Every structure is written in structure tokens, then in C-alpha cells.
Amino acid sequence: MKLAVTGKGGVGKTTFTALICMALARAGYDVFAIDADPNATLLGCLGHPAPETVEPLVKLADLIEERTGARPGHSGGMFRMNPFVDDIPANYAQTVNGVRVLVAGAVKTGGSGCYCPENAMVRALVSHLLLEEKVALVVDMEAGIEHLSRGTIDSVDQLVIVSEPSRASVETVKRIRRLAADIRLPRVVGIGNCIRSPADEQFLRAALPDLEFAGFIPYDERIGEAERAGRSPAGASPAVDEAVARVVRLFADRLTR
């Protein structure tokens, strides 16, 4: 199972990623997560005690050079677009609450777009990791859509767009869906987050009538409390946990069909 989580800034992408990773682990999956947001927060959200001490992959210049043939920051010259990455999860992941996390780190794109050695590594990690049965990969993405390039996410089973019940968040969902259609991503689902009432859910369904929603996650202030205390959001709110477990069952059913 490969999922990429996207949506407008601040709608709960990282929180949802942490929740679904832990729920997948509880459901018996071997779970890998890639924090592909340059402003990495997934380790902390999962409850890692000192996330700032973890070197992101893009900082491992020697490793990137060894695998791609070029040092990070290099653009324009020659480097391998399909570096060997099969051993990276085992050797570089941080295990937190049963989830093995790889922090990609910030890639300076400059004028080179996504054609740089660092990005080739991250792209290869998302697309080439061969997942066996009961292995899941979840990618927490940067807000917005520019990085939704073909190659990085066209290998995912589901693009999961998280949205709050707000007009601004819905507009971002629409833009992401258009881009996903442009790059022919077939499986796009929505997650409604911070749902405080049936009217919130109704607002999202009405605003996005042709989007399939994989679930609606209630608002619960204990999620924010957990974040401020440096604890993972799983276990903080029974209603949130139940909603996320339903999403896991939906994705699992879909894969076995």
C-alpha cells in the first residue's frame, strides 16, 4: 500500500499521516513513512523525543554522491536518475511508535526544477520501493501542489487530499485534483479533517460532489494537546482513532479486491 498525503497548508496532513501510519502498524502492516515536506515535522508528530537531531537524507552528501554520481546542490551535469535505494529504509529510517520514518529534507531546486541528485533519491525511494503484502508506505507531502510531479507520486496507490471544512481548503483540493488529472493519477480520495458537526461534513460533500471521501476525522482538542506535549495523536481521541481505523479498513479492502 502506497499513499501520498497532500492538501492545503495546516489542514492536518502530518497529523493524518501520523495517525494512519500508527493505525496501519496496529493493523499488522510493516509501515514506512517518508517526510517529504522540507519543513519536516512528521518525526515530532509521531512522538520522537529529539527530531532535530535526525539528519535528513538530502544532507547525506556522500550517500547521494555514491548513489547518483553527483553531489547535492549539483544541477545541470550528469547523474543517475534511478539510484539504488533498496537498502536505505533499513539503514536510515528512524523507528518511532512502530513506524519507520525517512526524513527527506529540503531540496534546493533553484532553476533546476526537480532535476537534481537529491530529488532523484527521494523520487526513487517513493517509486522503487518494492512493497510486499502487508507493507505500507505513506508520504507526508509539502502543502500545495507544485511538487506533484510525475515520477514522484505516480506510483502511489492513493493520493489522499486532506481538507478542512473551509472554502480556501476546498479550492486547494480542486487545484490538486486538476493537477492529478493532468499527470493521470487515477486514484484520488479526500479526507475531511477537523469535522465539528454534521454540517461540516455536508459542506465538504456539497463543495466537492464528485470527490470520493475515504473518511471524515472529527475535530478534537486533545489532538492539539498531544501535539503541544510532544506526543503522537494516536490514542488521544477515541473518536479520531475510530475514524482513522475505518479509513485503514477501506484502503485494505480496496487492495485485496
Ligand SMILES: Nc1ncnc2c1ncn2[C@@H]1O[C@H](COP(=O)(O)OP(=O)(O)OP(=O)(O)O)[C@@H](O)[C@H]1O
Ligand atoms: N482532527 C483534529 N482535531 C484537532 N486538531 C487537529 C486535528 N488535525 C490536526 N489538528 C491540529 O492542527 C494543527 C495543524 O496540523 P498539521 O501540522 O498536521 O497540519 P499540516 O497540514 O501538516 O500543516 P503543514 O502544511 O504546515 O505541513 C496541529 O496543531 C494539529 O494538532
Ligand SMILES: [Mg+2]
Ligand atoms: Mg505537515
